[in-house]
Amino acid sequence: xxxxxxxxxxxxxxxxxxxxxxxxxxxxxxxxxxxxxxxxxxxxxxxxxxxxxxxxxxxxxxxxxxxxxxxxxxxxxxxxxxxxxxxxxxxxxxxxxxxxxxxxxxxxxxxxxxxxxxxxxxxxxxxxxxxxxxxxxxxxxxxxxxxxxxxxxxxxxxxxxxxxxxxxxxxxxxxxxxxxxxxxxxxxxxxxxxxxxxxxxxxxxxxxxxxxxxxxxxxxxxxxxxxxxxxxxxxxxxxxxxx
Amino acid sequence: xxxxxxxxxxxxxxxxxxxxxxxxxxxxxxxxxxxxxxxxxxxxxxxxxxxxxxxxxxxxxxxxxxxxxxxxxxxxxxxxxxxxxxxxxxxxxxxxxxxxxxxxxxxxxxxxxxxxxxxxxxxxxxxxxxxxxxxxxxxxxxxxxxxxxxxxxxxxxxxxxxxxxxxxxxxxxxxxxxxxxxxxxxxxxxxxxxxxxxxxxxxxxxxxxxxxxxxxxxxxxxxxxxxxxxxxxxxxxxxxxxxxxxxxxxxxxxxxxxxxxxxxxxxxxxxxxxxxxxxxxx
Numbered sequence: 001x002x003x004x005x006x007x008x009x010x011x012x013x014x015x016x017x018x019x020x021x022x023x024x025x026x027x028x029x030x031x032x033x034x035x036x037x038x039x040x041x042x043x044x045x046x047x048x049x050x051x052x053x054x055x056x057x058x059x060x061x062x063x064x065x066x067x068x069x070x071x072x073x074x075x076x077x078x079x080x081x082x083x084x085x086x087x088x089x090x091x092x093x094x095x096x097x098x099x100x101x102x103x104x105x106x107x108x109x110x111x112x113x114x115x116x117x118x119x120x121x122x123x124x125x126x127x128x129x130x131x132x133x134x135x136x137x138x139x140x141x142x143x144x145x146x147x148x149x150x151x152x153x154x155x156x157x158x159x160x161x162x163x164x165x166x167x168x169x170x171x172x173x174x175x176x177x178x179x180x181x182x183x184x185x186x187x188x189x190x191x192x193x194x195x196x197x198x199x200x201x202x203x204x205x206x207x208x209x210x211x212x213x214x215x216x217x218x219x220x221x222x223x224x225x226x227x228x229x230x231x232x233x234x235x236x237x238x239x240x241x242x243x
Numbered sequence: 244x245x246x247x248x249x250x251x252x253x254x255x256x257x258x259x260x261x262x263x264x265x266x267x268x269x270x271x272x273x274x275x276x277x278x279x280x281x282x283x284x285x286x287x288x289x290x291x292x293x294x295x296x297x298x299x300x301x302x303x304x305x306x307x308x309x310x311x312x313x314x315x316x317x318x319x320x321x322x323x324x325x326x327x328x329x330x331x332x333x334x335x336x337x338x339x340x341x342x343x344x345x346x347x348x349x350x351x352x353x354x355x356x357x358x359x360x361x362x363x364x365x366x367x368x369x370x371x372x373x374x375x376x377x378x379x380x381x382x383x384x385x386x387x388x389x390x391x392x393x394x395x396x397x398x399x400x401x402x403x404x405x406x407x408x409x410x411x412x413x414x415x416x417x418x419x420x421x422x423x424x425x426x427x428x429x430x431x432x433x434x435x436x437x438x439x440x441x442x443x444x445x446x447x448x449x450x451x452x453x454x455x456x457x458x459x460x461x462x463x464x465x466x467x468x469x470x471x472x473x474x475x476x477x478x479x480x481x482x483x484x485x486x487x488x489x490x491x492x493x494x495x496x497x498x499x500x501x502x503x504x505x506x507x508x509x510x511x512x513x514x515x516x517x518x519x520x521x522x523x524x525x
Contacts, residue, residue: 029395040355
C-alpha cells in the first residue's frame with residue numbers, strides 16, 4: 001500500500017479506494033475507507049470552526065462546514081499544531097466566489113486569526129508604572145516603544161470591530177466605515193479594541209520601530225496620541241520605552 | 244542510556260485534560276490521580292494553555308500524549324516537530340510520553356487523523372527506526388499505542404500483537420494498551436478481543452486507555468465500530484478491562500473523552516468506575 005495514494009484519496013472524494021485495502025474477508029471496502037475520509041474532513045473542519053468563530057457566525061454553521069471542506073482539500077495543514085491551521089483562509093476567501101458579495105469576510109477572518117495568534121502568543125512581563133514616566137516629559141518625540149508579543153493590529157476598510165462586537169457582544173448594527181483594531185491581551189484573554197482615527201497608521205509605524213515623533217508624522221492631523229498610549233499601556237501592551 | 248525512572252504514572256485513573264474542567268479539577272479531582280494532555284495543544288509560545296499546564300503539573304503527574312509524530316509514516320520523522328516535543332518534555336518533565344502506531348503526515352501535508360499501516364517486516368523496521376530516534380532525542384522511554392483500525396491490508400503479514408511485541412523487543416519501548424481500540428479493531432477485523440488481550444505482553448503496558456466509540460455498518464452490512472472518544476465506555480470494554488487488570492495487575496488507566504466533552508461529574512464518574520476495578524488489585 002502506498003501512503004501517497006492513501007493520502008491523495010483522503011483529500012479527493014472522487015479518487016478510488018487505494019489498491020490493497022479491503023474488509024477482513026478480502027472484499028472491497030469503500031465505506032470503511034470513507035471513515036478515514038470523514039475523520040480528516042471533520043477534524044479539520046472542527047479546527048477551522050474553533051479558529052474562525054466570527055466568520056462562522058456570519059455565514060452560518062451549514063455554509064461554514066461546506067466551505068471548510070472545499071478549503072481543507074485545497075489547503076491541508078502543513079503543521080501538526082492545529083492552533084496554527086487556517087492561516088491561509090483569509091487570503092483564500094478573497095477568491096472564493098460564493099462569498100464574493102461579503103467583501104468584509106476576509107478581514108473578519110484576519111481578525112479571528114489575529115485573536116487566536118494573540119491567545120497563544122508568548123507571555124510578557126508587566127512594566128511598573130514608573131517605567132512610563134518618561135512619556136510624560138516634554139521631549140518624547142525621539143522615544144520608541146516595544147510591545148507585547150500578544151499585540152496584534154488589524155487594519156481594515158470595513159467595520160471589522162463593529163462586526164465582531166455585533167456577533168459576540170450584541171453590539172449595534174455596523175455602519176459602513178473603515179476600522180483599525182488592536183488586539184490586547186492584558187492577562188490571558190485577547191480583546192479587540194477599536195483604534196481612534198489615525199491610530200492604526202501610528203501603531204503600524206510604532207510596531208515597525210519608528211520613534212513616536214516619526215510615527216505621529218505618518219498619521220497626519222487629529223490623532224489623540226495620549227489616548228492611544230493610554231489604551232496600549234492600560235492593556236499592558238507596552239513592554240519597554242526606548243531611547 | 245534511557246532514563247526510565249520518570250516513566251511512572253500512578254496505577255490510578257486519569258483523564259484527558261480539557262481546559263473547561265480546570266476549576267473543577269483544581270477544586271476536587273475525585274478519583275483522578277493524573278492527567279493526560281495532547282502534546283500538540285501545548286506547543287504554543289504562552290498564554291492560558293501554558294499557564295494552566297504549569298499549575299496542573301504542580302499538583303498532578305502529567306502524561307504527554309503525542310498525536311502528530313507520524314511514527315508509522317513512510318517519510319522521515321519531522322525533526323522540527325521532534326524538537327518541539329523535546330522542548331515540552333524538557334520543561335514539563337512528564338511522568339510518561341506516548342504516541343501511536345499510525346501515520347498522519349505525507350509529503351508535507353498533515354492529515355490530522357491516525358491512519359493505519361500494514362504489518363510487514365518493512366513497516367516493522369521503519370517504525371522501530373522512528374521509535375529509536377524518538378527515544379534518543381527525548382532521552383526517555385516512550386509508550387506506543389495500539390490503533391483503532393477500520394480496514395484490512397492485503398499486504399499485512401503479521402498480526403498486531405506480534406507486531407507490537409517485536410517493536411517493544413527491538414526498541415525497548417513500552418506499550419500503551421487502548422482496550423477500546425482492541426474492541427473496535429477486533430470487531431472491525433473479525434478477531435476475538437479477549438484472545439488479543441491474552442496474547443498481549445501485559446508486563447510491557449505502562450498505561451491503559453478507555454474511551455467510547457460509535458457504531459455503523461460496512462458495505463456488506465457487518466458491524467463497523469468507529470473510535471470517537473465522544474461517549475461513555477461501553478460494558479463489553481469494561482469487561483475486557485477488568486480481565487486485563489485481573490491478569491496483569493493495576494495500571495494507570497485513562498478515560499479518554501475528546502469530542503462532545505461532558506461536564507466534569509460525568510467524566511469523574513467514568514474515572515470512579517475504573518477506580519472500582521483497580522482498587523481490589525492495587
